[in-house]
Amino acid sequence: MLQTAFIRENRDKVIQALGKRNFDATPLVDEVIALDEKRRHTQVELDTILSESNKLSKDIGELMKAGEKAKATLLKERTGQFKEKSKELSEILATTTEALTQVLYKLPNTPADIVPVGKTPEENVEIHREGDIPTLFEGALPHWDLIKKYDIIDFELGVKISGPGFPVYKGKGAKLQRALIAYFLDKNTDAGYNEYQVPHLVNEASGYGTGQLPDKEGQMYHDAADDLYLIPTSEVPVTNIFRDVILAENELPVMATAYTPCFRREAGSWGASVRGLNRLHQFDKVEIVRIEHPDNSYAALDGMVEHVKNLLQELKLPYRILRLCGGDMGFTSALTYDFEVFSTAQDRWLEISSVSNFETFQANRLKLRFRDKEGKNHLAHTLNGSSLALPRVLAGILENYQTPEGIVIPEVLRPYTGFDIIN
């Protein structure tokens, strides 16, 4: 959520920045400014009345104590007018504040200066490409055929137990999943990220904290009986650890990593391009989260990009990095880099990681602050990224590492799998 004071003081700048999202924010921004004006005005009025009313009550208290009941009764008669007026004003204040919040929820984050202009994914800017695209042998298969051939992932079984999009991993497939999770977590903790195990169901406040609510309500599974949401990413529980927290400046940066399954309803987003592992309702992901000093957050973002690059280099997968254009960025992000692995058998790029700086957008909702040396509080910057999302990495490995003899396991994973080929 953008900061009201910032919008008030930088109206044109905000509108211009949001224009990069191909979004005319003028009406919403002006609504924010008008509501904020009304809120402040109402608050001044209300505070004045409450102040006078408090004084009067104190006087009554002193008179009662002194035994001057008649005088006290006289003063009591004057309180009626305050009461009515203050009730009226506090109702106006409450509805105005609520209306303001609702408008603020509709405003996405302002893109950073270097975010390219553009509307569609085609206008994302490729900033890096690395790794050799292998030449596959005659008869090479896409991963949805490979998993059947080697009997390592069973979609039909998942349909039986749950429904489409809930695969069952079997045998070496299951072991490979576990290996990837362990490998990613080890790499992350080696890089200084602190490992967490977090709840997979979160409350409404957490959903609002990281911005999934109210923007993406329909994307999350919701347990009505207990009013809990299944997490769409571990970003939600991990970042919410720091909701309503004031950190000391020397506690920054906070670096966290967690493995969780992720649950996404993906309502209405199924089609021909989402076969196999390309899109699922439940998938595994290892996430990295950072809380940074505003001065350092973009350097931290670069560090996270380097870290993810390193994972893909070690896995020897051909990949590229895109700087997302304004039209393709997520609601809460100020700058996002997407990592894509080339799926040779599908002849297309698959997104496997998204690394973003949210600046103060999440921190403002989370009330996540840090105290500087002068004792003043400021909103921190939050960042996160996948390192990595498993299904498409798996798809990339299966397709790019296939040989007529079977699927070769990348070397760095062998200590974790205990086998070097799936056949």
Next chain:
RNA sequence: AGAGGGGUGGCCGAGUGGUCUAAGGCGCACGCCUGGAAAGCGUGUAUACUCCAAAAGGGUAUCGAGGGUUCGAAUCCCUUCCCCUCUGCCA
């Protein structure tokens, strides 16, 4: 799930309608003292919104959360969440 007890500042803890502007302690910061430190003494120590061009300094709200009673609520009433103890169930 049932019965009982309880949620107060960074922490412990007092407070059952009116100097609560929340006692006292611990912690922390600064100062005095000291050769240096400890002890001791003194001062300060929340968050949000807001007024003032800014600073200084004010105002309002916040004692788990929300609502109510009252001129006035940490304190009384209602709703709700959470924690503890016992019982039950259970990996």
